[in-house]
Amino acid sequence: MAEAEMFPLRARGVSVSLGGHRALDDVSLEIGARARTAVLGANGAGKSVLLRVLHGLIAPDAGSVAWGESGRRPAQAMVFQRPVLLRRPALANIEYALAVNGVRGDERRDRALEAIGRVGLSHLAGRQARVLSGGEQQRLALARAWALRPQILFLDEPTASLDPNAAAEIERLIGGIHAAGTAIVFATHHLGLARRLADEVVFLEQGRVAERTETDRFFSSPASAEAQRYLQGELP
Amino acid sequence: MPEFPQDLWRIVALSLEVSLAATLIACALGLPLGALVAVGRFPGRRGVIIVLNALLGLPSVVVGLAVYLLLSRAGPLGELGILFTPAAIVIAQTLLVLPIVAALARQIVEDAWTDYREQLTSLGVSRARAVPTLLRDTRYSLLTVVLAGFGRAASEVGAVMIVGGNIDGVTRVMTTAIALETSKGDLPLALWLGAVLIGTVLAVNTAAYAIREWSLKRHG
Numbered sequence: 001m002a003e004a005e006m007f008p009l010r011a012r013g014v015s016v017s018l019g020g021h022r023a024l025d026d027v028s029l030e031i032g033a034r035a036r037t038a039v040l041g042a043n044g045a046g047k048s049v050l051l052r053v054l055h056g057l058i059a060p061d062a063g064s065v066a067w068g069e070s071g072r073r074p075a076q077a078m079v080f081q082r083p084v085l086l087r088r089p090a091l092a093n094i095e096y097a098l099a100v101n102g103v104r105g106d107e108r109r110d111r112a113l114e115a116i117g118r119v120g121l122s123h124l125a126g127r128q129a130r131v132l133s134g135g136e137q138q139r140l141a142l143a144r145a146w147a148l149r150p151q152i153l154f155l156d157e158p159t160a161s162l163d164p165n166a167a168a169e170i171e172r173l174i175g176g177i178h179a180a181g182t183a184i185v186f187a188t189h190h191l192g193l194a195r196r197l198a199d200e201v202v203f204l205e206q207g208r209v210a211e212r213t214e215t216d217r218f219f220s221s222p223a224s225a226e227a228q229r230y231l232q233g234e235l236p
Numbered sequence: 237m238p239e240f241p242q243d244l245w246r247i248v249a250l251s252l253e254v255s256l257a258a259t260l261i262a263c264a265l266g267l268p269l270g271a272l273v274a275v276g277r278f279p280g281r282r283g284v285i286i287v288l289n290a291l292l293g294l295p296s297v298v299v300g301l302a303v304y305l306l307l308s309r310a311g312p313l314g315e316l317g318i319l320f321t322p323a324a325i326v327i328a329q330t331l332l333v334l335p336i337v338a339a340l341a342r343q344i345v346e347d348a349w350t351d352y353r354e355q356l357t358s359l360g361v362s363r364a365r366a367v368p369t370l371l372r373d374t375r376y377s378l379l380t381v382v383l384a385g386f387g388r389a390a391s392e393v394g395a396v397m398i399v400g401g402n403i404d405g406v407t408r409v410m411t412t413a414i415a416l417e418t419s420k421g422d423l424p425l426a427l428w429l430g431a432v433l434i435g436t437v438l439a440v441n442t443a444a445y446a447i448r449e450w451s452l453k454r455h456g
Contacts, residue, residue, distance in 0.1 A: 057354055077358065084355035087373045087455050096369075097359045130456025144359075 006067045006074040006151065007033035007183070009054060013063035016049055016207075023049040025207040026063070031152070031185055036178055038198035038215065039187040042230060045204040047187035051078070051154045054185065074151035081157035083141030085129035091116055093129050094144045101148055115147035116140070119173055135166025142173050153177060155186035159193055171197060191231070195219055203227045238425040241413065243405060248436060251409040254322050254396075255389035258329030262385055266334045267378060270341030271367045275349050288342060291335030296328075300395030303328045307399065320401040325409070328395040333385040340381040345370045376448050383444055390437050410436070 009031040016024040024046045031037055031054070039047045052058040054065060055078045067073050086093050094112040103111060116125050119139040124132060129140060138158065145153055158174065159167035171193055178184050178197075188194055194201060194215065201218040203211040205226040213223065222228050241247065273284055305311050307319040307327075318324050348370050356366050371378065393411035400407035402416060410433040417426040 052354070055358065057357055080355060080358075084352050086369065087375075100359055100361050100365065128455045148359075 005070040006072055007031070008068065009152065010066050011054065011063065012066070014050075014053055014060040014065065015062040016046075016053060016058060016060050018049065022207050024053065024060070027204075027207070027209055028063075029202055029209060029212060031183060033151070033183055034178070034181060035183045035185070036197055036199040037183075037185045037202060038194035038200070039185065039202045039204065040189075040191075040194055040218075040227075040230070041204035041210075044206075046207040047204055048081075048156050049207075050202075050204065051156050051185065051187050055154045075149055076152045076154070077145035077148045077150040078154040078156070079138070079141045079145050079158055081160050083137060083144075085132075085137055085140060087130055088128070089126050090121060090129045090132065090140050091125035093140060094147045097144045098147055111147050115143040118146060118176070119143040120169075133166075135162050135169065138162060138166070138170055139173065142170065142177070146177055150182055152183040152185065155184065155188075157188055158186060159188065159190055167193075191219075203230070238422065238428055240425070240428070244429075244432070246405070247408055247410055247413050248432065250322060250407075251390060251411070251433070252436065254325045254329060254409065255386060255392075257326045258333055258389045259382060259386040261326070261330045262333035262337050262389075263382055265330075266337030266385075267341050267371055267381075268367060270338040270343075271345040271371050273338070274342045274344075274346035275363045275366050275370065277363070285339075285342065288335055288339040292339055294332060294335055296332055296392055296394040297398065299331050300328055300398030303331065303395065303399045319399060320403060320407060322400070322407060324399040325396050325407060328399045329389040329392055332392060332395060333389050336388055337381055337385045340384060341371075341378060344374050344377045344381065348374045376452055379444055379448050383441055386440060387437060390433070 011027055011029050014024055014027040015022070027046075027050060039050055041047050049058060053060055055076060056065070056073070057078075086096060088096070091112050094115050095108055098108045098111055113122070113125070116122055119142055121136060121139055121143065124136065129137065132140060155174065159170050162170065167190070174184060174186070174197060184197070186197070198215045201211070201213060201215050202209060203218065203222070203224065203226070205224070210224040210226045211218065211222060218227065219231065222231055270288075273281065273288065303324060304319065306313045307316065307324055308314055349366070352366070352370060352373070356369065361369065391411065393415055396409060397412050397415065400409070400412065402408050402412040408416075410429060414426045414429045414433070417423075417429060
């Protein structure tokens with residue numbers, strides 16, 4: 001199905017309460033095909049919850065999430081801050097994801113090898129995934145997501161707890177995934193990452209969209225008082 | 237040192253044979269059952285969990301009596317003619333081990349599901365498909381469950397005595413042999429047989445633990 005029929009992703013009046021806490025409050029936004037959207041905000045602002053709602057992991061209590069005119073969900077994937085890797089070799093983790101999604105035989109093997117090659121882990125294909133370093137595990141998680149050929153990729157704090165070199169590598173890979181035609185939506189505290197990778201910023205404040213604007217404008221002249229305080233480091 | 241029965245090794249072998257068979261059958265049924273209860277969402281799930289946990293304390297003599305009634309000549313399965321055979325012992329032991337395996341597996345897999353759920357759901361894995369994945373990924377923890385089940389089977393005496401009859405050369409196992417020697421007043425022999433039983437169980441556990449440690453180092 002054509003991208004145009006499945007995009008934009010529209011969230012309308014989305015509200016979510018978790019454990020009695022209002023995590024998202026009347027959030028509305030649109031994500032276009034091939035978008036590069038950074039979701040920023042202080043701790044507890046609702047960034048991760050928003051990604052999960054858009055990805056379909058959490059059903060909103062109110063409001064709706066809809067895909068394009070067709071209503072059909074595009075191929076999508078999500079990379080988590082702490083990816084869960086199965087207790088099996090690195091390549092087998094990718095093959096598992098492909099098998100679940102109906103990719104069979106030689107094609108599965110070929111796509112898994114291609115994906116692990118793209119993240120530079122071919123030499124570790126047979127290594128047990130759980131014994132890889134944090135950076136390697138995150139690259140493997142990216143490869144697993146990439147192998148599914150998503151039209152949109154959600155990333156929750158993809159560079160958190162990585163050293164600068166590993167974070168730079170992840171950033172390069174995310175850029176590569178977008179360049180190949182995948183929309184990316186990522187939550188991060190890493191302002192440099194948002195500045196370099198995103199075309200637009202969605203800034204959340206206590207579960208509400210306080211500001212949604214182009215990245216350059218957000219960093220040069222944030223419109224909301226909350227965003228100004230956040231950029232000045234006054235919010236956690 | 238007391239005089240051991242001439243067929244001691246046959247008794248030991250039969251003990252291992254029936255206990256391992258019962259553990260194997262109970263695991264084949266109990267591990268998927270526990271995982272399904274852990275991952276599944278269905279009406280009455282809480283009730284099932286409560287019953288599984290309650291069955292951990294299932295009195296062995298009650299199980300022995302139930303199996304006896306089932307397999308006795310007048311019972312519904314009497315035609316099988318397996319009362320007072322090793323097969324009857326395996327059935328009784330399986331019924332005792334099954335709740336242990338299912339209840340403990342349920343807890344382990346449910347804990348893992350908490351960690352894995354978002355990732356697997358994101359990948360498009362259904363709950364049913366998640367069951368074998370979770371069982372595989374928790375296999376080292378589940379090994380402890382298997383050992384607990386084996387321990388229960390190997391140490392069982394009440395039900396085994398009822399359905400096996402402690403027939404010399406046919407259904408006499410370590411535990412019933414110990415019970416017999418104790419009733420005869422040959423306490424030294426009973427103690428030595430007990431030591432052999434404990435040693436056997438210890439050897440099995442040591443081997444399993446070594447395999448677990450080696451595998452954990454290798455697979456992370």
